[in-house]
Amino acid sequence: MKPQPTTARRLLAYALVYKYRILGSLLVLCCAVGAELGGPFIIKTIIDKHLTPDTGNLAPVFTLLAIYIGLLLIAGVSNFTQSYTLQSTALQIIKNMRMDLMRHIQRIPLRYFDNTPIGQVVSRIANDTEAIRDLFMSFMATFIVSFIQLAGIFVALFILDARLASYVLVLPPLFAIIMYVHLKYSKKYIAVMRARLSDMNAMINESIVVMPIIQAFRREKVTLEEFGVLNEDRYVNQVKQFRVFSLSSRNIVGTIGSLVTAYVIWYFGNQSLLEASISFGVFYAFIDYLGRIFNPIIGIFDQLTNAQRAFVSAEKVFVILDLEGKEVEEADKVKRPEGIVKFDDVTFAYNDGDNVLKGINFEARKGETVALVGHTGSGKSSIINLLLGFYEPGSGSITVDGTDIRTISKQALRKHMGIVLQDPYLFAGDIKFNVSLYNKDISLEQVKKALSDVGASAFIEQLPNGYDEQVVERGSTLSSGQRQLISFARALAFDPSILILDEATASIDSETEGLIQQALKVVSEGRTTLIIAHRLSTIRDANQILVLHRGEIVERGNHDQLMALGGRYFKMYQLQKGEKASLPV
Known part of the structure; x- marks a missing residue:
């Protein structure tokens, strides 16, 4: 240096x-x-x-x-x-x-x-x-x-x-x-x-x-x-x-x-x-x-x-x-990708010598929903962090439409990705701003449609100022479910090719969860959707479910296949249903 x-x-x-x-x-x-x-x-x-x-x-x-x-x-x-x-x-x-x-x-x-x-x-x-x-x-x-x-x-x-x-x-x-x-x-x-x-x-x-x-x-x-x-x-x-x-x-x-x-x-x-x-x-x-x-x-x-x-x-x-950084590049003219995501023998560690992901291999094609399940620390969020380009894999490659994401600018990579986190963050400003984030390509009609698609328009229209209602201090005046619905609408308004849901339904009630599940069936059409979920009932319709344990994929398949397998996923599902079961170590 x-x-x-x-x-x-x-x-x-x-x-x-x-x-x-x-x-x-x-x-x-x-x-x-x-x-x-x-x-x-x-x-x-x-x-x-x-x-x-x-x-x-x-x-x-x-x-x-x-x-x-x-x-x-x-x-x-x-x-x-x-x-x-x-x-x-x-x-x-x-x-x-x-x-x-x-x-x-x-x-x-x-x-x-x-x-x-x-x-x-x-x-x-x-x-x-x-x-x-x-x-x-x-x-x-x-x-x-x-x-x-x-x-x-x-x-x-x-x-x-x-x-x-x-x-x-x-x-x-x-x-x-x-x-x-x-x-x-x-x-x-x-x-x-x-x-x-x-x-x-x-x-x-x-x-x-x-x-x-x-x-x-x-x-x-x-x-x-x-x-x-x-x-x-x-x-x-x-x-x-x-x-x-x-x-x-x-x-x-x-x-x-x-x-x-x-x-x-x-x-x-x-x-x-x-x-x-x-x-x-x-x-x-x-x-x-x-x-x-x-x-x-x-x-x-x-x-x-x-x-x-x-x-x-x-x-x-x-x-x-003096810290090494990467330039924030323009991504206005980036071609919309098909959204084919592939992990090829990916290994990753936050600290050298302590791998949290080991030999991860999977492919999510356009229009498919891939769910990641596993106990805390199994590597689910790390996969999402790598896909978003927040960290670089130690070995292996991650591609979108066959192009290694390390060769793509981070802004171009994330331009056509939408993400909803477990703990939704709302910025200071009104509700319509929190959906569009002042993106000139997103009109008020698109904002209202996105809120309607996720079932949020009902409670927003009952607020004193409607879509102009001010959000204060991370949305503390709204319930967790309401904040989550707005963050869903934000992701959908940007019309992403790849939709990422990181424990997005973990903090909402069953009624709101039903609204979101119904909306997701519509908005995931033609998009690649990756879901991190603890509530296994929300991913029964996923095309592929990856079960992670200690940084490795130990089981994969759809819900029926994994239940028939009778392995770790079966035990997790039984536990959540309240039936007696024990997980293998």
């Missing part, structure tokens, strides 16, 4: 997209700094040349004051312009980064999400990108501004008094050492803080999703204690980091600033005021510029924490962006 650029270089690459806007704002910034630094020189001139006792003409004074006010106005307008430009550029950069991250997440294989808590992924997109925004804002709006201001101040100091200005040159290296120590000791605390924030987000997400289980098993106190441990660890590290910041930022800068200012006053008082070798104007200007040195330094210190937090967050974001 090609080594990735450093985090700093990758952040710089995002900034360079807007290099002309940034350079333009920096030119405006230079105008602002120049206007600000010109003020003390004007006041110095007024003090030295126009405020002596023998001066009677004040016209030059008013002229200089007018110039001074003009410089202040220029500085104000320039500061606003550069600040607005840099801040808006920073927001644009983060918008692009967030879109890149979201776009890449769509390309990452599902295997990554199997091992990563959802809350952590959400934290990367929401929290970590916001922290990076602070970096661009603080770096461009504070660091660069501060360095330009410092450069201008030192130029002014050397113009006023080169000897004393040379003494002040010791300040930048001194503050650089202090910054290095600050960064060294605070980075580890910030890394822990960001990690704990990610863990807390993951736990909050999980707790909300499974809140009924937490309350049913009275785990509220235990969950709160687990969250408290994470929260306390983040608090402790946050306090330690703040302690480092307090000691090394305004505190030490202010102390050094006061000592340097006292030395300058002593220097001028001892050598200049008594000997009258340096004017009062120079004295005023030098003290004014010296006081301005410490504001940029303090600004840099104040932003160091944000910068470190942003770098830690950027590293986590780039870890996701």
Whole structure:
């Protein structure tokens, strides 16, 4: 694998997209700094040349004051312009980064999400990108501004008094050492803080999703204690980091600033005021510029924490962006397949060396219904995951119409597939949207027909807003059976060549199941249908039933053939009918 650029270089690459806007704002910034630094020189001139006792003409004074006010106005307008430009550029950069991250997440294989808590992924997109925004804002709006201001101040100091200005040159290296120590000791605390924030987000997400289980098993106190441990660890590290910041930022800068200012006053008082070798104007200007040195330094210190937090967050974001993904390709012009599905000696493992499928062979032809049955963990869902291209088989091949699906883009593969899951998921939006998913090729009439075919139109038309009824939080206001019917209609509205039902009737009542069975007889006509079922009564009419056990097909045939065989399927059917039977191990 090609080594990735450093985090700093990758952040710089995002900034360079807007290099002309940034350079333009920096030119405006230079105008602002120049206007600000010109003020003390004007006041110095007024003090030295126009405020002596023998001066009677004040016209030059008013002229200089007018110039001074003009410089202040220029500085104000320039500061606003550069600040607005840099801040808006920073927001644009983060918008692009967030879109890149979201776009890449769509390309990452599902295997990554199997091992990563959802809350952590959400934290990367929401929290970590916001922290990076602070970096661009603080770096461009504070660091660069501060360095330009410092450069201008030192130029002014050397113009006023080169000897004393040379003494002040010791300040930048001194503050650089202090910054290095600050960064060294605070980075580890910030890394822990960001990690704990990610863990807390993951736990909050999980707790909300499974809140009924937490309350049913009275785990509220235990969950709160687990969250408290994470929260306390983040608090402790946050306090330690703040302690480092307090000691090394305004505190030490202010102390050094006061000592340097006292030395300058002593220097001028001892050598200049008594000997009258340096004017009062120079004295005023030098003290004014010296006081301005410490504001940029303090600004840099104040932003160091944000910068470190942003770098830690950027590293986590780039870890996701570095994951190998596959491009989301267009599939608009994909020819509709016949739907002939064939598994040829397929072996698959989620973890190396632990095969969950072993030598799977079967073929489902157009218009046929193939049912997969077996106990939990026998490999039924794994077959569906492979067919949908969520995972790649370890060996063997899976073909659709004779074409290996590994040679087909995932979007083209799934374009003519419809799937209904055991736990139906409804999106936030109205009912008609949950069926069409904003597909322009699916009209409202087609949506209504699909809902009617699965028997859902009866209860939908009784809702206050009918097909415009809003679905909230995964459809929690609807019953499980109603949600399942809508998800059936969604699959049917897309008119798939291959229809996949993954335990689709497991969570509905017998009456609703009867409606779906009747609808399926109509919609499966001319389609290849694969059904995962625990309720064996729902697959009696299947053309082929595959009985899986420990990742292998141990029996195959239709219902009557398998019942006559008297094997594992027969035992499972007897158990569900309530008759005494025992399954072979």
